[in-house]
Amino acid sequence: MKKTGPVILGFLVGILMLVQYFTPNAWIEARYNNVLDWKQVVFGMTLILGVVSLFLYHWRKISRRQSGWGYSVVTIGGLLFMIFAALIWSPEAGPYRWMFDYVQAPMQATMFALLAFYVASASYRAFRARGFHAALLLTAGVIVMLGRVPLGELIGVRIGETHISLATISSWILDYPNLAAKRGVMIGVGLGMTATAIKIIVGIERTYLGRGA
Amino acid sequence: MADEGHSHRRSGRLIELLTNVDRRIIFLVIALAVALPLLFPLNLPVRPSREATAYFEALEALDPGDVIIFSFDYEPDTMAELDPMSLATLRHAFRKDLRVIALTNYPGGPGIALRNLEQAATEYGKQPGTDYVFLGYNPDYSATMLRMGESIQATFPTDHSQTPTAEIPLLQEANSYADIPLLVTVTASALAEYWIIWAGGKYGQKIITGNTAIQAVLIYPYYQTGQLAGFLGGLKGAAEYEKLLELPGTGILGMDAQSMAHLLIVLFILLGNVGFFLQRRAARNGGAN
Known part of the structure; x- marks a missing residue:
């Protein structure tokens, strides 16, 4: 039982x-x-x-x-x-609110902001074009990094009436290769979740009951 | 022979210089790249993307008096990136005389929500209870999102300041997704996807979302399928939205700093790769000799 x-x-x-x-x-x-x-x-x-x-x-x-x-x-x-x-007092005013606004919020924001420094240092040391796939990833990464800031709008070439900038190429990467990959992953995850849910409902999957179930 | 040795030493020093930049130098250069543009703006042009335009238009299409849900789904760690979106959206809503039901799905969210709501409400002379209400934090986001489709008053028996929601005029008019034409979530996590699945999928709620740049990449499929009416991606998304609103804020202010920081990171990556290729060539030549 x-x-x-x-x-x-x-x-x-x-x-x-x-x-x-x-x-x-x-x-x-x-x-x-x-x-x-x-x-x-x-x-x-x-x-x-x-x-x-x-x-x-x-x-x-x-x-x-x-x-x-x-x-x-x-x-x-x-x-x-x-x-x-x-x-x-109250969560909306007094010492609680003061601690949140002037201690917790700045500390959490500072910790997260430090990421910018570590990302810069780590990408400089680790992001190497060691082979074709790494070079492809590196190129896409560089284009998206520059294309997602206003500077990317300014870097590009004009072909006839069309200005093809890093922002344009970045949007294409996000709209097509990125979207296709993400959708594939999502469909896989969805099917996996459905299968797991059915297994739990019919009692095949019982790991939630603990060891030996 | 002596010339060749000298050339090898010089090449070795160059490789060392390119591949082993002291991390303190990197930190200092990044700090300057972020700080200087904030002090001396370059005013780089900001062009609204189609996703940000769709986000703007979804709010713009509403009529005065309409009610929106605004979910502050983030904590202080990402507030530098997301607060500009929240504040701009609330300013847009209050400027259009929309009414706002706000909540958060994070325990650290109430402080952020209160600060943004109070600032925007003060600017536009809006009153709590009639023009906006803050419901606070409710445990379990999935149950909260689903239950709100049935009854907001049952999901949140009281608001954040312990006023019974049944007595709040705004919630007497709008008590489920059926009464609310638009839901906005500003988030640093997968909660945007959960809102789309539960509020959008089950109840047909129209949704727009503001995301951190890293999270925005993951929600393109929902925008393409129309499950998401528009979205803002990262600080650039906030800047684009501020541009559309003609209300410059910290989003636009941060764009020069972000551009310079990204440019520097790319330059460091290229520098490291030049060193890497020189190193590889030197190793090959050494092996050949």
Whole structure:
């Protein structure tokens, strides 16, 4: 029953979610809304689980004085401060909002902005035309990089009335080779997802029940 | 013989110079390439792409009083690229007297949403509750997107400031996708695709999206099939949209810096490859000797 119960439940919910897509039946629609509401509750609980797990992980690090425990103090301090600031004042104003606007947002934006420097350094060191395929990728990359900024509009040739710029070639690369590849991947992923969903509904795929299921 | 040795040493030094530029020099040059154009703009021309024009036209086609959904699906890490799109879109909406139902599918999104909404609303004298509402963050984006097709009030029993949504005038008029002619999502992730699949596929919701440049590449198929009415790709998309709106902002301001940074990265790549080919030739010649 420990294994059969979840498989039966999975089958019933799977069939319900499949059928509701094709019928306007009021009872099925109401059950569909129930499932969506429960899903949000379950997701909300996983967030709480995440916060508790994060707290316990860092608390253990601090109590055992493990390497880098000082960072854990900052993590727990920040976590508790934001929770209490939101509860005591409001998430829309006061210390919570101030911390978000002047600490969290600039720090996250700064970390992401550092990527520009690392991308420049890494592409200089690693992007080499070692063979035909690498050269093709390199050429397409260079054209798209320049074609996707205003500078790309200015670099090009005029053939008769038509101005063919790097922006034009970049658009062609995105519209045709890129789109064809992406569509192929999407169709493959879609078919894979459908197959996996059917296997879960009929109980062939049971890895979600844990090991040995 | 001595001349040949000297030539080899010189060639070796050149290869070393081309292939081993100190990363601190690269960092410094990139920093200057980004900072200088911001201080001394070059005013490179910005020409709107067809995708940005379609995005603009989708909003432009709406009538005053129409309600749109605006989903802030990003966190502060990508705000430099996406905030210009959000702000420009809200300015466009409020300029046209559209009403906005805003939400976010990221826990870090509410702060960004509030800042953009408050700025645009202040500029155009719009009031919360009647002209716009911010629903806040709801756990589980898939259930949120699907449930909103049935009832926004049931999906969000209260808004971000804990006001019951049943009491908000705007939500009494618009309570599902059926009442809303356009949905806008500005995102740094695959959420644009999920909106297209769930809100667009199941409920026929018309959608436009603003994306980071890296994400934009992935959504071309949806635009070609008409599942997406228009989109903005990266900071350039924001600049193009600002140009169409005739409201220059940080998108246009950032274009010179981005152009210079891209140009420099390309030059560094070419430099590295010249060094690589010289190195390969030297190795071949060395082997032949």
